[in-house]
Amino acid sequence: MESGVFTFLLLCTVWLNVEALSVSIPQKSYDVPRGGNATIPCTFKTTVQNPKSAVITWSRRPNQPDAEDVVILTYFYPDESFDLSESFDPTRFSIDAKVLTGQANLLLKFLKFEDSMLYECRVQVRGDTTGNTAAITNVVVLVPPTKPILNVQGKPEYGQNINLTCVSEEASPSPTYKWESYDVLNNLRPLDPKSTVKGGILSLFNVTKETSGYYICTSTNKVGSASSNFTLSVLPPSLNIGSTAGIIGGVAAALILLVIIICCCYCRKKKQQEEAYAMGAPEYTDKDPDGNDENHHPQESSVVYSDSKGPITRRDQYEEKSEHNDDRRSDINDRRRDYDDRRSDFDDRRSDFDDRRSDINDRRRDYDDRRSDFDDQRSNYSDRRDKYSDRNERYDDDRHYDDERRYDDRRGQR
Ligand SMILES: *[C@@H]1O[C@H](CO)[C@@H](O)[C@H](O)[C@H]1NC(C)=O
Ligand SMILES: *[C@@H]1O[C@H](CO)[C@@H](O)[C@H](O)[C@H]1NC(C)=O
Numbered sequence: 032m033e034s035g036v037f038t039f040l041l042l043c044t045v046w047l048n049v050e051a052l053s054v055s056i057p058q059k060s061y062d063v064p065r066g067g068n069a070t071i072p073c074t075f076k077t078t079v080q081n082p083k084s085a086v087i088t089w090s091r092r093p094n095q096p097d098a099e100d101v102v103i104l105t106y107f108y109p110d111e112s113f114d115l116s117e118s119f120d121p122t123r124f125s126i127d128a129k130v131l132t133g134q135a136n137l138l139l140k141f142l143k144f145e146d147s148m149l150y151e152c153r154v155q156v157r158g159d160t161t162g163n164t165a166a167i168t169n170v171v172v173l174v175p176p177t178k179p180i181l182n183v184q185g186k187p188e189y190g191q192n193i194n195l196t197c198v199s200e201e202a203s204p205s206p207t208y209k210w211e212s213y214d215v216l217n218n219l220r221p222l223d224p225k226s227t228v229k230g231g232i233l234s235l236f237n238v239t240k241e242t243s244g245y246y247i248c249t250s251t252n253k254v255g256s257a258s259s260n261f262t263l264s265v266l267p268p269s270l271n272i273g274s275t276a277g278i279i280g281g282v283a284a285a286l287i288l289l290v291i292i293i294c295c296c297y298c299r300k301k302k303q304q305e306e307a308y309a310m311g312a313p314e315y316t317d318k319d320p321d322g323n324d325e326n327h328h329p330q331e332s333s334v335v336y337s338d339s340k341g342p343i344t345r346r347d348q349y350e351e352k353s354e355h356n357d358d359r360r361s362d363i364n365d366r367r368r369d370y371d372d373r374r375s376d377f378d379d380r381r382s383d384f385d386d387r388r389s390d391i392n393d394r395r396r397d398y399d400d401r402r403s404d405f406d407d408q409r410s411n412y413s414d415r416r417d418k419y420s421d422r423n424e425r426y427d428d429d430r431h432y433d434d435e436r437r438y439d440d441r442r443g444q445r
């Protein structure tokens with residue numbers, strides 16, 4: 032009975048061992064001097080006798096959360112050779128593996144500061160898929176701290192909160208930082224109890240003149256230490272450059288706004304004038320208060336010559352004038368047509384002008400040019416109008432004789 036139980040347990044153990052792989056690395060961490068060589072031992076046990084094939088993989092990752100594994104090399108059995116991943120120097124990384132004795136050591140040479148990482152040994156044996164198939168260790172390339180770099184965050188002015196930062200660019204293992212303060216007379220003094228030190232950052236709150244002095248940061252790890260000092264001068268608050276810029280900016284913005292408003296008012300006024308001008312036949316057909324284009328009709332213009340001055344004196348010139356008059360009349364009609372053309376042309380220009388106005392920001396300058404151009408045209412136009420008015424007067428005078436004569440003729444017939 033007892034031997035039966037023993038046999039059962041033995042069978043169980045054998046059965047379990049058959050499918051169990053066990054990979055291990057003796058130490059959790061290996062310290063290696065920079066530039067030195069190291070062998071990271073990795074051993075494995077499998078109950079598979081003379082395994083037909085096996086694969087050993089070494090990979091590494093930075094000792095930080097969320098860091099990704101990078102495969103260094105993959106060793107194949109029974110080939111007894113390995114593939115080194117790209118980006119790894121074959122003179123620095125290799126493997127010393129003996130599958131039959133359960134050995135899978137990683138060989139590292141000329142270690143660098145950047146080689147400080149977590150290293151993982153993974154073993155796959157044909158026919159043995161369970162158990163601990165991988166082991167991990169931390170390789171620490173020992174590097175004493177470099178001289179710390181010191182910086183000030185914030186403005187060292189009365190009442191401000193500032194940070195003094197201290198960082199050694201290289202140090203492995205990670206260094207600890209210590210801050211000390213000396214007053215202006217170079218006497219060691221305790222740090223302000225309000226201040227805090229976290230990592231290499233010394234935070235100083237509500238700084239005063241007394242906060243001024245020497246600050247020394249020392250960076251230390253198990254292979255060395257280094258320190259840097261810093262002279263802090265806390266000054267009275269000066270006129271803040273930022274707020275000065277803000278004030279200047281604000282004033283500039285206000286001025287620009289004012290200019291824009293003035294421009295808009297001016298433009299609107301101008302536009303109203305232009306509209307009046309565009310529609311405003313009454314403004315320049317001054318002989319015709321109703322804006323009627325037929326202002327040369329004798330009946331309507333009768334008012335003009337009913338009280339004419341001295342037409343009789345010129346009656347003897349009538350024959351000649353009458354001929355001229357017809358010429359002039361057609362001439363005037365031509366001019367009027369010409370004028371109407373110009374006006375529609377002008378209206379086109381105006382709508383064009385309005386379109387451009389919507390684009391006003393980009394084309395402001397263009398617009399102003401056009402406007403002065405336009406003003407020139409307008410003054411030209413006014414000149415023309417004056418001439419036209421003169422002609423019109425003369426024309427009316429002439430016509431006056433014409434009517435007088437007809438009237439006289441009719442009287443004569445009667
Ligand atoms: C590291 O290994 C190389 C070659 O394998 C050797 O030349 C060198 O002296 C070794 N360095 C140390 C510190 O043992
Ligand atoms: C100082 O450091 C702390 C934490 O490190 C941070 O919250 C604070 O904003 C820093 N102050 C300045 C002035 O940079």
Ligand SMILES: *[C@@H]1O[C@H](CO)[C@@H](O)[C@H](O)[C@H]1NC(C)=O
Pocket residue numbers: 190237239
């Ligand atoms: C800063 O310090 C001054 C005098 O040292 C004190 O009057 C003031 O209340 C302090 N301000 C804060 C926010 O602690």
Ligand SMILES: *[C@@H]1O[C@H](CO)[C@@H](O)[C@H](O)[C@H]1NC(C)=O
Pocket residue numbers: 213245247259260261
């Ligand atoms: C500060 O550092 C300089 C060199 O960077 C050194 O000469 C000086 O003695 C140091 N001062 C203190 C108080 O440690």
